[in-house]
Amino acid sequence: MLRTALTAAALFVAATPALAHFQLAYTPEVNLSTPGDVPMKFFFWHPMENGHAMDMGMPESLTVTFKGDVTDLTDTLAPITFHAAHNEAQGYEAAIPVKRNGDYIVAFTPAPYYEESEDIYIQQITKTILNKGGIPTGWNEPTGLPTEIVPLNKPTNVIAGSTFSGVLLSDGEPVAGAEIEIEYMAAAPDMETNSPTAPTVGPMPGGAVVAITDANGAFTFGIPRAGFWGFAALGSGPVTEHEGKELSQDAVLWIRAYDMESAATQ
Numbered sequence: 001m002l003r004t005a006l007t008a009a010a011l012f013v014a015a016t017p018a019l020a021h022f023q024l025a026y027t028p029e030v031n032l033s034t035p036g037d038v039p040m041k042f043f044f045w046h047p048m049e050n051g052h053a054m055d056m057g058m059p060e061s062l063t064v065t066f067k068g069d070v071t072d073l074t075d076t077l078a079p080i081t082f083h084a085a086h087n088e089a090q091g092y093e094a095a096i097p098v099k100r101n102g103d104y105i106v107a108f109t110p111a112p113y114y115e116e117s118e119d120i121y122i123q124q125i126t127k128t129i130l131n132k133g134g135i136p137t138g139w140n141e142p143t144g145l146p147t148e149i150v151p152l153n154k155p156t157n158v159i160a161g162s163t164f165s166g167v168l169l170s171d172g173e174p175v176a177g178a179e180i181e182i183e184y185m186a187a188a189p190d191m192e193t194n195s196p197t198a199p200t201v202g203p204m205p206g207g208a209v210v211a212i213t214d215a216n217g218a219f220t221f222g223i224p225r226a227g228f229w230g231f232a233a234l235g236s237g238p239v240t241e242h243e244g245k246e247l248s249q250d251a252v253l254w255i256r257a258y259d260m261e262s263a264a265t266q
Contacts, residue, residue, distance in 0.1 A: 022183050022230050023124035023252050025108045030156045030256045032132040037095035043082045049203040050187040050196050053084035057111035065105040067137050083195035101133030107143055112242045121242040126252040131156045147237035149253035158223055158257040165220040168233045174217025178233050182209040185228035226259045
């Protein structure tokens, strides 16, 4: 049964203080041609404005799904220090094993983060997709997370200037009338130094960029430029309390967009 827009609106009003926080699950190349261990960084940050980073506690889980088979990589996570523009914060890193051709859905569940200024917890359950060989094998399949965004466009090679669509799920059911916050990774992390590179754009005026899900839980956004784009549904998860305080359990998805190149430059 679809959640009503009224219920969703109540959830997102409660979650509003979490705006601009984005959990990263990042590696610079998501389209792979050779097998190997893909390094991935996990930072909790404000990537659009290259802003403040937040300390992360020990994550709850890291999994990768390939053709329906789930591999638990939680024990491989190692703590690292993220040198953000204005502060330092603890993050994590791991290597994602990629062998056969197809889609690898990486799902990262961080520990709830306590936002002292608002007296709430935030938990951004985050997905990103890697692909080897250009072979599609399930990028549009849900993974059974408490809340997640399921892409309706192949998320590893969206064309800049086109659109991207997704469906928001909570407990496996579409969420209608939900607000989707949209973030551009303006300062991608340097994998060697664990610090942000120079930002390529500044934050948009007027606050967060948002879309609203329709009656079927779907949303669409025009992708104006190449790079990594994040989509976050704040408070969409079924768990609403942690250690006696309000919890905003969010669904986050990262996608990769590219500019089309002329045949002469390919």
